[in-house]
Amino acid sequence: MTPVDRHHPEFRAAARHFDRHIGRRRFLTVTGAAAALAFSVGLPAAGSASAAELDGKRIADDPFTLGVASGDPLPGSVLLWTRLAPRPFEPDSGLPPERVSVFWELAHDERFTRIVRRGRATAHPEFQHTVHVEVDHLDSDRAYFYRFRAGDWISPVGRTRTAPAEHARPAGLKLAAVSCQAYHDGYFTAYRHLAEEDLDVVFHLGDYLYEYAVTATGGARAYTDRRLPAVFNRETLTLEDYRLRYALYKSDPDLRAAHAAHPFVVTWDDHETENNYAGDIPENDVPPEEFLLRRAAAYRAYWENQPLRAPQRPEGPDMRLYRRLRFGQLAQFDILDTRQYRSNQAYGDGWQVPGPESEDPARTMTGETQERWLLDGWRASRATWNVVPQQVVFSERRNVPTAAFKLSMDSWDGYPASRRRILDGAAAAGVDNLMVLTGDVHVGYGLDIKADFRDPASRTVGTEIVATSVSSGKDGSDRPANYGDLTAANPHLKFYNGRRGYVTVELGPDRARADFRTVAAVTTPGAPVTTAASLVTEAGNPGLTPA
Structure with a gap:
């Protein structure tokens, strides 16, 4: 991986600013320092807005090139x-630094003959003209269609749905899990098929983009009919870099x-910021203020370009991404962030022989606050299935x-004490149907979660479903080279496959099918x-078997 350019003018100026004014590494954990960081990299404070407004009718080209979500x-x-x-491939996205009024509609039907809600939102240049609209007071467990308008331009139509009511007992829920979509490793063919599935919700488990350079021919895509701009042929470091990379994806x-x-x-993993970072510790040996400036830029661009609610909006280099969603009494989803709060990897971040450093009981994957939040949530849960969407292999x-x-050492195997606390907390909370x-x-993996992985005969306490990549790793194979050793x-x-794609999971009152x-x-x-394989697990009887 190319190291961070310490001579980049933006980093040099910011580093000088912090060297003069802030003397401790953890200055970024306080609100005032986070605001200072935001100012240093050109991130507006929350609530700021451009004074000028652009008449939408002056937008000469389609502004909805990046779709809806x-x-x-x-x-x-x-x-x-x-x-x-x-x-989208220009730094200003082809718009002046002025705010734009964007009108939205929500309807029961795709032709918008039965409109339920409509309103106006503001696309601020400080947020790269992104729009996040929270529409409330809707029916539960219902599909809706939506669209946007700016000037005379109308966006593509999107389809969404609300969750079931808190005390509802839905007959079933079908989700998909995806991860790891390196643009330079291939086409996002899996997404075309995913779009045609009958699903309630999709969980993206990290590596939505990669920080690595993308060549003019799109890497493994090997374009012959076009060339990508040179702005993508460098590693992402600045806010502008990350925003442009989201535009490419x-x-x-x-x-x-x-x-x-x-x-x-x-939820994110590492490449949305930098490969294998841990908390405020970068992959390479760069000053901490430089990495945290980079993290602030990456987090800001992530929130801008994802369908996230207001509580997830970052402050400087900090962003609360862990959160909880419920689908009636059928499923509770506790979405984790295993990057922002983890201890540094033991013995480096590769495959290593475990030892005292990795087995230190003080090590954490989630941080104390997030761990307590997860265990408290399980104690209060009344759901049949307690599902934990997260990033790295748990088993x-x-x-x-x-x-x-x-x-x-980058997975939960490098943090066994943290994993032990999670499993003990699930047992204490009476979680019968744990799915990670x-x-x-x-x-793609299908794994039984064991009470004691050192003893194959120990009780199975849950299941882990690992989604393969959308494109990362290029084509892959049905049986990777380490298939024999790993199995x-x-x-x-219980299952191992190295092709690209996604996994769907149907949750029902009595069983789940992947x-x-x-x-x-x-x-x-x-x-x-x-379909490479189908596995099932019964409610109250954890463990994967062929469907």
Whole structure:
């Protein structure tokens, strides 16, 4: 990975500012310092706005090039998103630094003959002309259609839905889980198929974009009919870099189709900021103020470009992304952030022999506050299924079936005491049907979560469903090179496949079913989708078996 450019003018100026005025590394944990950081990288304080307003009729080109999205469904509320970008590959997106009035409509039907709500929102230049609209007082457990208008331009139509009421007992819920979509590794073919699935919600489990450079030919996409601008052929460091990279990713028609078809619930992993960072510790040896400036820019661009509600809006380099959603009495979703608060990886961030450093009981994957929030939420839960969408593999994965095995220090295996506290908390709360949804590793896994991974005969206490990547890792294969070692070393591993795609999960009162949907290739577009395997787990009887 290319190291951070310490000589970048923006970083040098900001570093001098903090060297003069703030003497401790953790200056960013206080509100005033976060505001100072925001000022230093050109991030407006919350509530600021441009005084000038642009007449929408002066927008000469389609501003809805990046599509529409919705997210975080509640029983009586939906969150709608769009971003105005007539020329998305330019730093200003083709708009002057003036605010724009954007009108929105929500309807029962796709032709908008039965409009339920309408209103006006403001797209501020300080937020790259993004719009986040929270529409309340809606019927629960119902599909809606939405669209935006700016001047004479009308956006594509999106479809979303609200969650069931708090005490409702829905007959079922179908979700999809996706992760890891490196633009330069291939086409987002999986998203085209995902858009055609009958789903209630999609969970994105991290690595929505990658910070690495993208060549003029789109990397593995190998474009012959176009060339990408040089602004993408560098690593993302600044707010402008991250905003442009989201524009590149959201220019993909298959990704836009998936967002328009289903509400998304998103959480990040590392590449939305930088590979394998841990809390305020960067991958490379750069001064902490430089990395936290970068983290602030990455977090800001993430919120701007995702369908997230107001409580998730960042302050400087801090953003509360963990949150809880409920779908009646059927399912509670506790969405985690395993990057922002974790201890630094032990023994580096690769595969290592576990030892005293990794097994230190003080180590944490979630941070104390988030851990307490999760366990308290389980104690209050009345849901049949308690589902944890998060980033890195939760279950143990030994790399070889011998005593000299290694574990991934970037996953929960590098934080076994933190995992133990989570499992003990689930047991104490009486969580019978624990399901962990995971991304990160560019393969599909079905895993039984064991009470004691050192003892294959120990009780199974939950299931883990790992979604493969959308494109990261290029085409992949049905049986990766380490298939034999990994399956022999981990008897709780019930399924392993290395193709690209996504996973769907149907939750019902009595059982859950996971279908691992894969495509044969992503380096060429248009591959069909197939089901590599289907696994089920019964309510009250955890453990995966073939469907």
